[in-house]
Amino acid sequence: MAELIFNTALAGFLLIMLFYSKTFRTDTVDGDLLKSGGFPALLIIIGICILAVIIIRQIKDRSGNNNKIIDISTRSGKAVLINILILTAYISVLNTAGYAVSTLLFTFFAASAMGYKKYRLLIVYAAAVTVIFIIVFGRIFYVPLPRGTGFLRELSYYIY
Amino acid sequence: MEILLQSISFVITPINMLLLLGSTMFGMVCGALPGLSSSMAIILVLPFTYAMNPVTAIVTLVSVYIGGACGGSISAILLRIPGTPEAVATTFDGYPMSIRGEAGRALGLAVTASSFGGVFSAFIMVISAPLLAKLALNFQSAEYFMLAILGLSCITSLGSKNQLKSILSAVLGLLFSTVGIDPINGADRFTFAQPFLMNGISYIPVMIGVFALSEVFKNIRDTNNKSSDLITDNRISLKLEKVGEMLKMWVTFVKSSVIGTLIGIIPAAGGSVASLVAYSEAVRSSKTPEKFGKGHPEGIIAPESANNAAVGGSMVPTLVLGIPGSPTAAVIMAAFMIHGLRPGPLLFRDQPILLNSVFIAIIIASLFLFIGGRFMTREFARILKLPYPLLGTLIIVLGTVGAYSLHNSFYDILIMFGFGFIGYLFDHFRYSNSAFILGLILGGIAENSLRKQLIIGNGSWAGFVTRPISLVILIITLIAFFSPLLRRRKAS
Numbered sequence: 001m002a003e004l005i006f007n008t009a010l011a012g013f014l015l016i017m018l019f020y021s022k023t024f025r026t027d028t029v030d031g032d033l034l035k036s037g038g039f040p041a042l043l044i045i046i047g048i049c050i051l052a053v054i055i056i057r058q059i060k061d062r063s064g065n066n067n068k069i070i071d072i073s074t075r076s077g078k079a080v081l082i083n084i085l086i087l088t089a090y091i092s093v094l095n096t097a098g099y100a101v102s103t104l105l106f107t108f109f110a111a112s113a114m115g116y117k118k119y120r121l122l123i124v125y126a127a128a129v130t131v132i133f134i135i136v137f138g139r140i141f142y143v144p145l146p147r148g149t150g151f152l153r154e155l156s157y158y159i160y
Numbered sequence: 161m162e163i164l165l166q167s168i169s170f171v172i173t174p175i176n177m178l179l180l181l182g183s184t185m186f187g188m189v190c191g192a193l194p195g196l197s198s199s200m201a202i203i204l205v206l207p208f209t210y211a212m213n214p215v216t217a218i219v220t221l222v223s224v225y226i227g228g229a230c231g232g233s234i235s236a237i238l239l240r241i242p243g244t245p246e247a248v249a250t251t252f253d254g255y256p257m258s259i260r261g262e263a264g265r266a267l268g269l270a271v272t273a274s275s276f277g278g279v280f281s282a283f284i285m286v287i288s289a290p291l292l293a294k295l296a297l298n299f300q301s302a303e304y305f306m307l308a309i310l311g312l313s314c315i316t317s318l319g320s321k322n323q324l325k326s327i328l329s330a331v332l333g334l335l336f337s338t339v340g341i342d343p344i345n346g347a348d349r350f351t352f353a354q355p356f357l358m359n360g361i362s363y364i365p366v367m368i369g370v371f372a373l374s375e376v377f378k379n380i381r382d383t384n385n386k387s388s389d390l391i392t393d394n395r396i397s398l399k400l401e402k403v404g405e406m407l408k409m410w411v412t413f414v415k416s417s418v419i420g421t422l423i424g425i426i427p428a429a430g431g432s433v434a435s436l437v438a439y440s441e442a443v444r445s446s447k448t449p450e451k452f453g454k455g456h457p458e459g460i461i462a463p464e465s466a467n468n469a470a471v472g473g474s475m476v477p478t479l480v481l482g483i484p485g486s487p488t489a490a491v492i493m494a495a496f497m498i499h500g501l502r503p504g505p506l507l508f509r510d511q512p513i514l515l516n517s518v519f520i521a522i523i524i525a526s527l528f529l530f531i532g533g534r535f536m537t538r539e540f541a542r543i544l545k546l547p548y549p550l551l552g553t554l555i556i557v558l559g560t561v562g563a564y565s566l567h568n569s570f571y572d573i574l575i576m577f578g579f580g581f582i583g584y585l586f587d588h589f590r591y592s593n594s595a596f597i598l599g600l601i602l603g604g605i606a607e608n609s610l611r612k613q614l615i616i617g618n619g620s621w622a623g624f625v626t627r628p629i630s631l632v633i634l635i636i637t638l639i640a641f642f643s644p645l646l647r648r649r650k651a652s
Contacts, residue, residue: 007589025342025345025348032614036342043334043335047328050327053324065590067588070381076380076381079381080381083380087577107553107554111550114380116547129557143561143564145564
């Protein structure tokens with residue numbers, strides 16, 4: 001059932017994309033038979049046809065992966081979900097807290113959520129990872145890593 | 161001969177050898193770090209070459225290029241993060257080998273193949289650079305389109321369990337490649353008024369998402385929250401194959417190097433297309449195509465020989481015609497100009513020593529890959545000994561900074577994050593992430609060249625079959641696409 005839902009959602013996505021591909025500008029140079037929407041529309045139609053065959057076969061054979069995408073009733077499922085949430089939080093605060101603070105916190109919390117229990121060692125590891133990445137990317141390769149806002153931004157100028 | 165000997169004496173000096181070794185290793189480090197391309201590595205080294213004599217400067221930059229082309233395979237094999245776009249195809253078989261406990265062997269194969277490809281292309285350049293450069297100019301839109309389709313032809317082998325799902329994954333990849341401004345009439349396509357989508361979806365963040373991020377989530381799920389080593393080989397060191405074993409695969413080495421050199425010569429085709437086409441060809445011509453994608457040694461040899469051969473190949477139009485064969489070659493061309501040299505037909509006549517020095521540098525740097533590979537493997541192996549929670553976190557942090565540093569854009573992190581889920585779902589429902597990436601990389605080339613050829617032919621499709629090179633590639637593509645399907649049908 002889970003796969004059937006996924007495939008149906010995929011078909012819905014392709015239909016929406018097909019609708020959008022019909023709204024593209026059509027003025028173009030002579031000889032451009034496909035215009036801007038032709039190539040994507042062609043791909044979508046091929047995609048829908050293949051998907052239809054996959055869905056029909058699946059219904060007919062009652063095949064497909066019906067395991068839950070993330071089974072939160074198990075420990076590992078919970079760990080996946082928690083890690084997704086931690087990653088979401090990391091990405092959300094990256095521009096506000098800056099690279100150094102957010103990476104330090106992410107490394108610590110993500111590794112603990114994955115099951116690492118030696119917290120003292122983890123603090124050292126998180127600090128080391130953050131420092132190494134700032135040195136390699138921020139200082140050696142001059143990547144303008146996110147600096148955060150306010151006080152953290154000012155502080156970041158002393159580091160990278 | 162005298163010029164060649166003079167060039168050798170110019171290049172083989174203690175200082176030059178040290179510089180070559182150092183810059184090859186620097187290139188490998190940059191190649192192994194996702195988001196840092198060979199061109200960026202060369203740009204970083206460029207200021208140091210201002211004070212050098214032109215020969216030393218150019219050979220230094222060329223060796224960074226060689227190192228970068230090989231370095232991408234290290235993270236592709238060990239972490240499933242292709243350090244460079246050229247290493248995408250290496251991930252298909254390299255990572256499964258690592259999982260099987262053959263990481264050292266996979267790295268040994270990658271380094272050997274890269275080295276062979278580099279040396280091979282340098283010899284080809286010495287012998288026939290001007291002739292090949294003229295041949296490359298015959299490549300027009302029809303041939304580019306056929307080349308992209310040839311690169312896609314291996315999708316039926318990549319997802320051997322469910323070929324329909326593999327084809328659908330590639331179609332979805334192709335569809336995502338159409339996002340952004342239409343290069344022909346400037347129409348907004350699937351941008352939903354979001355400025356960050358105007359330039360399209362970069363495939364590096366997508367690759368990091370579908371390969372690395374989804375793999376971390378999958379490992380968290382499958383290891384049941386226990387800390388366990390991802391790679392079963394605890395003592396990873398570069399393991400070189402025995403000569404006898406290598407000789408059994410000599411056809412793949414040579415054929416992929418030829419493909420890499422030829423595609424490298426074609427302006428703007430590049431190492432990523434070369435490696436994918438070489439991989440497709442290796443699958444097509446293999447007696448055991450079903451082993452590809454599951455850790456087949458030839459699945460590493462083909463892309464790695466091709467992408468390093470493409471480095472030498474891309475130098476041909478750069479030096480002979482003054483047309484850069486790849487973005488990285490364009491940076492090297494700029495370095496020529498900084499040193500008062502103008503690449504083009506006259507360079508052959510006026511600077512033969514410099515040209516031969518470049519070829520010799522490619523050979524030496526390709527041999528230095530073994531030293532660099534040994535060092536890099538040892539360092540990366542330390543990372544792999546970490547318990548999985550620490551390694552998984554490190555992969556996510558590296559992937560995030562790699563996606564970000566590509567354009568210094570926060571949106572690339574969001575793209576990586578989004579495609580991480582897509583990769584996870586694809587993996588869960590047995591769609592093919594590799595075919596999806598293949599479609600995304602080759603989609604732009606396929607669509608642009610298809611439409612350009614139609615415009616050139618005033619709406620006629622005949623150009624695809626009336627041009628000899630295009631027709632030959634089309635026939636090879638059809639064989640490559642249908643042979644696994646027919647073989648499967650015959651077997652069942």
